Amino acid sequence: MTPQVEAFLEMMAVERDASPHTLSAYGRDLADAEVWLGDAGGLMGANEAALEAWFADLSRRGLSAATAARRRSSVRQFYRFALGEGWRTDDPSRRIDAPKQGRSLPKILSRDEIEALLLAAGAADSAAGLRLVALVEMAYASGLRVSELLGLRVEAVRRDPAYLIVRGKGGKERLAPLNAAARASIKAWLTARDAARKPKAPDSVWLFPSHGKTGHLTPRRFAQLLDQAAITANIDPARVSPHVLRHAFATHLLEGGADLRVVQTLLGHADISTTQIYTHVATDRLSQVVHSKHPLAKDD
Numbered sequence: 533m534t535p536q537v538e539a540f541l542e543m544m545a546v547e548r549d550a551s552p553h554t555l556s557a558y559g560r561d562l563a564d565a566e567v568w569l570g571d572a573g574g575l576m577g578a579n580e581a582a583l584e585a586w587f588a589d590l591s592r593r594g595l596s597a598a599t600a601a602r603r604r605s606s607v608r609q610f611y612r613f614a615l616g617e618g619w620r621t622d623d624p625s626r627r628i629d630a631p632k633q634g635r636s637l638p639k640i641l642s643r644d645e646i647e648a649l650l651l652a653a654g655a656a657d658s659a660a661g662l663r664l665v666a667l668v669e670m671a672y673a674s675g676l677r678v679s680e681l682l683g684l685r686v687e688a689v690r691r692d693p694a695y696l697i698v699r700g701k702g703g704k705e706r707l708a709p710l711n712a713a714a715r716a717s718i719k720a721w722l723t724a725r726d727a728a729r730k731p732k733a734p735d736s737v738w739l740f741p742s743h744g745k746t747g748h749l750t751p752r753r754f755a756q757l758l759d760q761a762a763i764t765a766n767i768d769p770a771r772v773s774p775h776v777l778r779h780a781f782a783t784h785l786l787e788g789g790a791d792l793r794v795v796q797t798l799l800g801h802a803d804i805s806t807t808q809i810y811t812h813v814a815t816d817r818l819s820q821v822v823h824s825k826h827p828l829a830k831d832d
Contacts, residue, residue: 536576537562540613549703553679561606575610580624583607587628604628639771640779646672649772652764653757659724663740664757666714666721667749671774673714675781675799677701678751678774680708684739686725689718700800708798782810 541559544550550558565586566574572582590600604625611623641649646668653664671681680698688696692715696708710718729735738748754774762772778799785795796807 533559533563534566534574534576536614536617536619537566537610539617540610543613551679551701557602558606558609561603562610564603565607575607576614576619578624580627583624583628639773639776640783641767641771641776643784645765645767646777646780648765648767649758649761652761655764659721659728660757662717662721662724663749664761666717667740667754668758668761668777669714669717670710671777672781673711674698674708675778676708677778677800678754681774682738682740682749682751682754685737686722686735686739687737689722689739692719698800702802704800704802706797706800779810782807786810 537559540562541555544558545555562575568586568589569575569578569582572578578586587600587604590603595603608623608625608628611620611625614620615623650665650668653668654661667681670676671678674696676696676698677700680700684696694710694715696710697705698708699705725741726735736747740749741747742749742753744750751774758772758774759769762769782795782799785798786792792804792807792811795810796804799807801807
């Protein structure tokens with residue numbers, strides 16, 4: 533990593549409060565460009581033609597439009613920073629056009645599948661089973677991002693709150709609701725969690741502690757546990773992930789008549805266009821119900 537990239541990442545962390553996940557993504561994107569542009573002088577020496585050739589190579593390598601768009605954004609933000617610092621007098625990335633990308637509809641689970649997943653999660657009468665039930669109930673009840681869910685501190689739920697105060701992307705705080713089922717699952721998990729702690733051992737600050745370096749359960753481990761529960765519930769594991777629970781939360785709210793602006797606020801979306809994708813999913817599902825269940829529906 534060059535000193536300029538290090539300075540850029542430090543600025544993003546300090547001045548823009550970028551999360552470790554975001555900083556890691558920027559670092560990978562800029563490292564890719566730095567290596568590819570090596571013969572052209574790297575990021576600090578490359579001209580417009582070299583940057584355009586690098587960007588064109590991304591699609592040849594099979595990268596998705598979304599990944600290419602993120603790498604373009606990372607490089608453009610780096611060059612804006614370089615201009616501001618006086619390291620360069622031009623922005624060689626200014627002519628790179630954003631890739632066209634269609635928006636794929638998010639995967640979701642039906643209400644019956646959510647119920648089946650919860651039954652499978654709680655099938656093991658153990659602390660691990662209670663933990664997984666709490667994870668699924670909380671994700672589905674509040675629409676939390678997986679990083680927000682796994683990063684919860686135990687003190688946030690000790691008093692059985694009806695809402696959580698969550699800090700999401702960009703450091704923005706929002707209220708995340710907890711329904712009765714989620715609150716009951718948290719109580720059950722806390723009882724098992726506290727009972728498993730060794731006498732006089734210091735308590736972890738995390739709601740879902742782990743022995744890993746982060747101190748709490750990782751997204752990868754959560755995904756593995758969901759895969760196992762999905763298999764038990766006879767659901768294709770490819771259709772299940774922590775983020776799919778968030779999708780189900782939003783889609784089922786809209787199917788139930790919730791206002792789009794309310795769902796936007798609950799999800800923590802800065803732009804309502806991001807939330808609108810769920811209206812297409814809800815509409816498609818309702819249309820399928822009409823065509824399959826209406827007494828006058830006819831087969832094609």
